[in-house]
Amino acid sequence: MNKTDVNAKKQLPSKEDRHKLFGSVDPGPRTKPVEKDDMADLQNSKKDFLFDLDAVGITNVKHPIRIHSTKKPEIQTTIGTFRFSSSIGKGSKGTNMSRFTEQLDKYHNEGFAIDIYTLKKFTKELAERLKQQDASVEVTFPWFFERKGPFSDLTGMNHADATMNVTYHEELGYDIDVSLKGTITTLCPCSKEISEYSAHNQRGQVTMSVKLTDDFDEQEMDWKEALLEASESNASARIHPVLKRPDEKAVTEQAYENPRFVEDIVRLVAADLYEMPFVQSFYVACQNEESIHLHDAIAEINYDKTTE
Template sequence: MTHMTQGRNSIKDVQNSCDERGIAIQKVGVSDVHLPFLIKTKSGSFQTVLAKIKLTVDLPEEFKGTHMSRFIEILSDWSQKPVLYRDMEYMLTDTIDRLQAKRAHIDINFKYFIEKTAPVSGLKSMLDYDCVFSGELARGEHLDFTFGITVPFTSLCPCSKEISQYGAHNQRGIMRAKIKQQLGKFVWIEDLAEMMEQQGSCQVYPLLKREDEKYVTEKAYENPKFVEDVLRDLVLMLRKVDGIQWFEVECENYESIHNHSAYAAHVESVDK
């Protein structure tokens, strides 16, 4: 036996000692872990993203602590493999096995980039979307998976358009959606983003020429919506998406003539 092995074996493992306070911990692990991750795309390839991750397991009342280093080992291994719904189930199964736990949970927050085409000039550019994959798995059960995305949009105030002799004030807004789908169902990030963008007065584009700016300005003017309108149209759209069991949506307009935002939210279980 080498000197290094002897030294490692002689180090006291405090976290494996017994705790007598009788309190089980539902979630213990690591948070704010930043790693490059590979996210599967609709095209069949993958996109490298910078992910901020929280990975936890349950801890029985008799154990003093968990093995924190193992979480980093797991995430480092999985950061090299493209991740989607089914892959998260394998990842959490791996976590449960390595940590000898009954339940594991993960949140992967990341920016995802989708190519956008300007409406008139046809110029292409990349727009970033804040996304989160959340998964919870109990030993011997199926993955409980939630997907969230934040989508920017333009809205134009119907009241301003109605009462003004010319013009109407508009604002940039964001809509957030979290969805939970039936086992075996999955909606791609690209598809959900596109469906959500249709619910505002107009889409947001990173790159616009003069002819594009004219188009989006007039399109928003022809399609005025309150924040409540955007939210309700978003709800109606999500009700039609195949396999959704539950969703939570929020809309927020960053008002251009007020020093506050307009906000609306809705949560719904879908019975299909």
């Protein structure tokens, strides 16, 4: 092959002709209005549409957010996954979906810091924007926190999945639910009891969901840290991002000294949540990735302190 052949270029049709080759067609006649005020608004139709709807909105909305933490890093930027909704009566066909994202963009431009005070303000304004009695916002995000090795004090970043759910109703006020899913180490009490030496252990996922009392003050207590401590302090051992040999020895021995079934975990975490004055009701679940089985072990509990 000579140099002329190597440098030869294929003669392609124009980009417009290429698009037509793959199915594009010229625009057809335009007969419908182009101005918003002249367009039909089906969502605002008013008739008897048979049923009230408990929730209408949008979900799986990913957006950058800022959060505050009492653990380092104290201010962090992360990604929130949002769900926005409101109820509508049977006299309305639907809601105006764009108003949810308009509200989100408004708060983003003001620096969207995710905290309970801001979400309460957000939901009240959202209900007014939608011209509805109520509105809800749920946001889930990874929360990062610094963790030191127990012996070396070498630091690294751990994370837990946090969720905040705030509902506003113009007559009933606010409902505030928060949840946290953290990872722990558990060591099997049965394995330790029956074995001559050693015991199998595994990672466990602890999920805690709590309804906060009306007087909860986020300035006095970081709910994320409180729930994290409830799960980790009752585990066989904590999870660490950085472990040198002396750290690994300490964590291994701590786990051996504190064996826990999943049943033990949920009861111990429940006891801590029960003693927290700002917790009105709670749900606790633990799921262990069993190291000697293909299945996982689970336990869970619901408790409402207001029914006592």
